[in-house]
Amino acid sequence: MGARLGPGQVLLRALPPQRAQGPGGYPMSAGVIYWLRNDLRLHDNPALLLAARRASEQGGWLLPVCLHDPVQQLETRWGFARMGAHRRAFLDQALQDLGRQLAGLGSGLLQLHGSPAMVLPELARRLGARRLVCEAIAAPEELAEVQALRAAGLQVETVWQSSLIDPADLPFAPEAVPDTFTTFRQKLERAGVLEALPRPAPAALSPLPAAFPATAATLAGALRPLEGEASALGDWLASIAARPDMHSPAVDPRSSFPYAEARCHGGERAALAHLAQYCARGLPHSYKDTRNGLAGLDYSSKFSPWLATGALSPRQAMAAIRAFEAERGANDSSYWLWFELLWRDHFRWMSRKHGRRLYGARGLSERPLPAHNARGFERWTEGRTGDALVDAGMRELSATGYLSNRLRQNVASYLVHDLGGDWRAGAAWFESQLIDYDCCSNQGNWLYIAGRGTDPRGGRRFNTNKQAQDYDRDGAYRRLWGRP
Ligand SMILES: Cc1cc2nc3c(=O)[nH]c(=O)nc-3n(C[C@H](O)[C@H](O)[C@H](O)COP(=O)(O)OP(=O)(O)OC[C@H]3O[C@@H](n4cnc5c(N)ncnc54)[C@H](O)[C@@H]3O)c2cc1C
Structure with missing residues (x-):
């Protein structure tokens, strides 16, 4: 499957004939699709917990899916691919890690190639599902993706989970968040608002769909799902399964974030190990003095690559810093990590408040x-x-x-x-x-x-x-x- 094929072409060529359908084009079946976006983790993932609950309420299956949208490989108007090789390689590490973790819970991770609007409704139809759960992302393209799924008849539930502060804890409506960061921060601090507590990872997950022509183990094989499957569903899935160009770039040893090394790999396990060692070595106590450094791993927290892929939840990061402060004392530096994570939150609220105008x-x-x-x-x-x-x-x-x-x-x-x-x-x-x-x-x-x-x-x-x-x-x- 060439990465340059548009999703429409992919589906038109690959689809087997439709199976019998129920009302709205969806056969009746108890199952939930969990669409992973920027939340590639098990810990503190309320969207995953909701998807798991919905699946078990119905006594049905749960299918975790992530998509490689070909749009990411198209050239921007400025003449380069939207997602470069480093980003792709780091993301791939995160997906491999997540696939293994999901397999450990008796589930798996299906990776498919195509846009959400083309692939997910069709996947749902073929599996006989109507329900889909995913995280909420307040950015124009991501909002449009969810709208398109709803327009296609899917019952989509979104869960906001990427900020430190829960929207319900803000001392103002999300639409009225102050535009200046200092006012935002001061109002939160005066109101004594704290970050939400992280939720535990699920202990088990509902099984994959029974009709699904692959075992959890093959699904967890990240980019090799469903090869050699004979059923129509298997053929169809195999035909749209992602196989992006996998040339991981060699990482320069001068890097301040050497993600080719296991300690900096993409994915939740490396993220949590990094967070633990960052605190164990007492680095939150010196963050403010070192954060303007230019080279090396330790001058700043280096949480951002894991936060961006969702391998690390900001609430989990903050919980570790609070535990560190409780044990070893708070100082200006440990406070400053909260301060910087609030910047991250503020930009999220600004995107939610001003929407498309910001773009x-x-x-x-x-x-x-x-x-x-x-x-x-x-x-x-x-x-x-x-x-x-x-x-x-x-x-x-x-x-x-x-x-x-x-x-x-x-x-x-x-x-x-x-x-x-x-x-x-x-x-x-x-x-x-x-x-x-x-x-x-x-x-x-x-x-x-x-x-x-x-x-x-x-x-x-x-x-x-x-x-x-x-x-x-x-x-x-x-x-x-x-x-x-
Ligand atoms: C032009 C420009 C573009 C940027 N693009 C991104 C981006 O795409 N993704 C990204 O995560 N950060 C971005 N930043 C913010 C910042 O540079 C990085 O978050 C930071 O360098 C990441 O390294 P760290 O995790 O070690 O940060 P630390 O200094 O250890 O900070 C801890 C955390 O606080 C948050 N944070 C710190 N500074 C900022 C900031 N200025 N804005 C928002 N959050 C912040 C991050 O989540 C970071 O991981 C950008 C900054 C600039 C000036």
């Missing part, structure tokens, strides 16, 4: 449309701008899929304010490259730098020479990444 060229501002400096942008992506700090950062990003916050700020500012480039091209490049790509955090931070978001200060311009003096005085970082 337009002007953002929330009335300022003229941004220009696109095509040659400058190309030099920027390749680390050939002539600014040593920016170039070093851009090389690290494309060689490893990770970049420190300090350098993200500098390279973003340089594109927007020094090269006069379109912030959307920069955001799209980050989306393609970052293994911790998170739609709300990425969009929010780029808008913030470009002065087109909710921050009242009208943008941030970083003086990269001064930044190099302040944060890379001895030039070690620029030397480290001085060559590709």
